[in-house]
Amino acid sequence: xxxxxxxxxxxxxxxIALGMNPGSRMSAKALSEGxxxxxxFLRRILQELIRSGLVNSKQGVxxxxxxxxxxxxxxxxxxxxxxxxxxxxxxxxxxxxxxSNRANCVLRHEIMxxxxxxxxxxxxxxxxxxxxxxxxxxxxxxSRHVHETN
Amino acid sequence: xxxxxxxxxxxxxxxIALGMNPGSRMSAKALSEGxxxxxxFLRRILQELIRSGLVNSKQGVxxxxxxxxxxxxxxxxxxxxxxxxxxxxxxxxxxxxxxSNRANCVLRHEIMxxxxxxxxxxxxxxxxxxxxxxxxxxxxxxSRHVHETN
DNA sequence: ATTATTTGATACTAAATTAGTATCAGTTTA
DNA sequence: TAAACTGATACTAATTTAGTATCAAATAAT
Ligand code: FES
Ligand code: FES
Numbered sequence: 001x002x003x004x005x006x007x008x009x010x011x012x013x014x015x016i017a018l019g020m021n022p023g024s025r026m027s028a029k030a031l032s033e034g035x036x037x038x039x040x041f042l043r044r045i046l047q048e049l050i051r052s053g054l055v056n057s058k059q060g061v062x063x064x065x066x067x068x069x070x071x072x073x074x075x076x077x078x079x080x081x082x083x084x085x086x087x088x089x090x091x092x093x094x095x096x097x098x099x100s101n102r103a104n105c106v107l108r109h110e111i112m113x114x115x116x117x118x119x120x121x122x123x124x125x126x127x128x129x130x131x132x133x134x135x136x137x138x139x140x141x142x143s144r145h146v147h148e149t150n
Numbered sequence: 151x152x153x154x155x156x157x158x159x160x161x162x163x164x165x166i167a168l169g170m171n172p173g174s175r176m177s178a179k180a181l182s183e184g185x186x187x188x189x190x191f192l193r194r195i196l197q198e199l200i201r202s203g204l205v206n207s208k209q210g211v212x213x214x215x216x217x218x219x220x221x222x223x224x225x226x227x228x229x230x231x232x233x234x235x236x237x238x239x240x241x242x243x244x245x246x247x248x249x250s251n252r253a254n255c256v257l258r259h260e261i262m263x264x265x266x267x268x269x270x271x272x273x274x275x276x277x278x279x280x281x282x283x284x285x286x287x288x289x290x291x292x293s294r295h296v297h298e299t300n
Numbered sequence: 301a302t303t304a305t306t307t308g309a310t311a312c313t314a315a316a317t318t319a320g321t322a323t324c325a326g327t328t329t330a
Numbered sequence: 331t332a333a334a335c336t337g338a339t340a341c342t343a344a345t346t347t348a349g350t351a352t353c354a355a356a357t358a359a360t
Contacts, residue, residue: 001234060357210328
């Protein structure tokens with residue numbers, strides 16, 4: 001049961017990389033090589049991040065993408081939502097009118113509670129926090145990359 | 151981002167149905183009709199529940215499945231684990247030795263925290279609790295079915 | 301102006317997972 | 331011995347996720 005998919009994972013890595021040296025504009029190519037993410041795949045992910053307003057872009061030589069908002073104000077929840085839709089544990093479909101008392105459904109109720117909890121927790125983790133933590137650890141540890149799912 | 155898949159969902163519905171009238175043994179056919187779950191699919195799900203020890207089975211006429219353990223001692227986490235594996239938000243693969251300080255990875259750390267939280271919460275929801283709640287609500291509401299994902 | 305570098309838009313393929321179906325052998329009861 | 335069951339297992343279909351490819355348009359440097 002995996003919660004983050006590659007889109008989300010790569011997006012987070014890219015955002016963190018962009019936030020590491022503030023104000024930096026990086027090309028998809030550079031990011032792809034730095035974070036070891038398939039170029040074309042990353043391109044599409046970046047395009048979504050641009051559409052969502054989290055990063056801005058500039059075409060042409062010397063162009064690339066940069067954070068459009070303070071990394072403190074980007075949280076993991078946002079990114080999950082962009083690539084995987086809102087957290088929802090399960091959803092009743094009223095399939096063929098069978099579910100006549102959705103409002104009273106206990107399982108649904110419990111599940112929504114947990115769903116909310118997960119949502120809140122992911123909201124609490126900002127890219128900014130990840131960056132500052134990474135930097136602090138980096139002082140000692142010295143590793144370049146960011147994170148790798150699978 | 152859906153957390154429960156159909157296997158888990160149907161399994162839970164079956165377990166709840168079995169627990170509703172204690173000691174009852176029901177055939178896959180009856181369960182399938184009662185809960186509106188595709189018969190052959192449910193059969194395989196039940197077979198897994200049997201293997202896992204949560205229910206026992208009896209072959210032949212009048213046979214079927216029944217809960218093997220107290221519904222209070224079956225929780226949603228158990229069922230998720232059977233059908234979707236352990237909760238794991240994401241996992242570092244050490245792909246090509248790039249991830250040299252997994253232990254210090256901040257994203258991983260945060261994610262494991264949330265993972266643990268989700269796990270704990272699902273552990274807290276027992277089939278028994280769902281049943282008693284359902285019964286209480288059922289007094290008033292009067293609906294037959296259990297829950298429906300999608 | 302021309303060329304190299306970059307994103308924008310979008311279509312496509314491949315792999316993996318999830319959902320669902322089918323079949324036949326063996327057990328139990330009537 | 332027939333009917334109602336589960337056990338085991340193989341199979342197909344649908345959906346989602348992951349990844350590739352292409353071409354147009356923008357920008358900057360030469
Ligand atoms: S990148 Fe490997 S553990 Fe985070
Ligand atoms: S079954 Fe419809 S809400 Fe639970």
